[in-house]
Amino acid sequence: MIRKTGRILTAVLTGVLAISLVGCGSQNQTQSSSGAQQTSDAAVTLTGAGSTFVQPLLLQQVAEYQKSHSNVTINYQGGGSGFGIQHLSDQTIDFGATDAFMTDDQLSKAQGGKVLQLPVALGAVTLSYNVPGIPEHIKISPENLANIYFGKIKNWNDPALAKDNPDVKFPDLAIIPIHRSEGSGTTSIFTHYLSAISPDWNSQVGSGTSVNWPNPTGKALGAKGNPGVAGAVKSTSGAIGYIELAYALQNKIPYAYMLNKDGKWVLPSLEGASADAASFQVPDDMRVNIVNGPGAEAYPISGFSWALIYQNQTDKAKGTAMVNFLNWALHDGQKLAPSLSYVPLPDNLTARETAMLKTVTSGGQPLLK
Numbered sequence: 001m002i003r004k005t006g007r008i009l010t011a012v013l014t015g016v017l018a019i020s021l022v023g024c025g026s027q028n029q030t031q032s033s034s035g036a037q038q039t040s041d042a043a044v045t046l047t048g049a050g051s052t053f054v055q056p057l058l059l060q061q062v063a064e065y066q067k068s069h070s071n072v073t074i075n076y077q078g079g080g081s082g083f084g085i086q087h088l089s090d091q092t093i094d095f096g097a098t099d100a101f102m103t104d105d106q107l108s109k110a111q112g113g114k115v116l117q118l119p120v121a122l123g124a125v126t127l128s129y130n131v132p133g134i135p136e137h138i139k140i141s142p143e144n145l146a147n148i149y150f151g152k153i154k155n156w157n158d159p160a161l162a163k164d165n166p167d168v169k170f171p172d173l174a175i176i177p178i179h180r181s182e183g184s185g186t187t188s189i190f191t192h193y194l195s196a197i198s199p200d201w202n203s204q205v206g207s208g209t210s211v212n213w214p215n216p217t218g219k220a221l222g223a224k225g226n227p228g229v230a231g232a233v234k235s236t237s238g239a240i241g242y243i244e245l246a247y248a249l250q251n252k253i254p255y256a257y258m259l260n261k262d263g264k265w266v267l268p269s270l271e272g273a274s275a276d277a278a279s280f281q282v283p284d285d286m287r288v289n290i291v292n293g294p295g296a297e298a299y300p301i302s303g304f305s306w307a308l309i310y311q312n313q314t315d316k317a318k319g320t321a322m323v324n325f326l327n328w329a330l331h332d333g334q335k336l337a338p339s340l341s342y343v344p345l346p347d348n349l350t351a352r353e354t355a356m357l358k359t360v361t362s363g364g365q366p367l368l369k
Helices: 002-013 055-065 081-089 104-108 142-150 159-164 185-197 199-204 225-235 245-250 270-278 316-330 332-336 347-357
Strands: 029-031 037-039 044-050 072-078 095-098 115-129 176-180 221-223 239-244 257-259 302-310
Touching: 044 081, 044 316, 055 072, 055 115, 055 245, 055 316, 055 332, 072 316, 081 095, 081 185, 081 302, 115 185, 115 225, 115 245, 115 270, 115 316, 115 347, 142 159, 142 176, 142 185, 142 199, 142 257, 176 185, 176 225, 185 199, 185 239, 185 302, 221 225, 225 239, 225 245, 239 245, 270 302, 302 316, 316 332, 316 347
Parallel strands: 044 072, 044 095, 176 221, 176 239
Antiparallel strands: 029 037, 095 302, 115 239, 115 302
8 A cells, every 4th residue: 555655746746836727728627426506618826835734635636637628728736835825825826725724814805805715635743753763653753853853852762752662772863853944834734733732832823824832852854845845754763743644655754653532552554544434523714623533543733725815706707627636635536545545535524615616706696507
């Protein structure tokens, strides 16, 4: 499974950050299993930006979409969730992607009116590390994880780590915590988890796409995007960092067991992320953090990625192309999720999201038929 996932991800992650979907110019309509009709009588180009968490899945969905939909070009640039939110708010892109839903304050500043936030993926965030001579999967308790990022646990042979891993001989090696350097939804997921399990973290650092990272040892490092953190961990002896599961598998970086709310040691997995999400109710506006949910199988550092679009589209052709692509991604496109280490969205959620897409209008007319 890991080898298969790695082969697929290699093709996706080592490619360019933008994929163009250009068809043959057919005048016919096609229909997918989601029931969304596509017209291909005019060329349309869409631009999106934001989350690197969901980027591997989104790029693969775009590549698949081009096989049956013509004259639509979709360019997507990573850069982090904050990047996507900012550029959507400024109306310099057609859609954004984020792993941290927009706050009330951010929504009030969006220049194009009401923003719809649509979950398009569910995944797990790993704690990955580079420590010579230790197993591929060690155990890191919530308390120890918080203390590593507080800078209180400074060395890999600290007795607190040895207590949870009695059979592991840790080296005398300094811990180098790696974190995101830009506004990041993966940071939001990770810091919401730390805030949930550590009152000190909640009161002293807090959660969000950007935080003031403790660095009492002076060794903590920042890196841009999930690819940047993965690269920093892989190239830095003693490093530990948080990255989406797909990037850990692609880069063959070891990652840790985490102790969940039910007191079970669990590895990040599709099943674990799904079990974590299952204990949360998704509200009408789709804004929910799903970290540290109950359940023996739940992996506690999990989260959604959202597509961000304006409910009112000023360009009818672009708006129609966008809602049709997103509707496809929420239905047919979910079949690609497991092979890229994401959880397919449940049918009841995608049905609600389809209803939301039907409220997208241009000139007062709905765009999704």
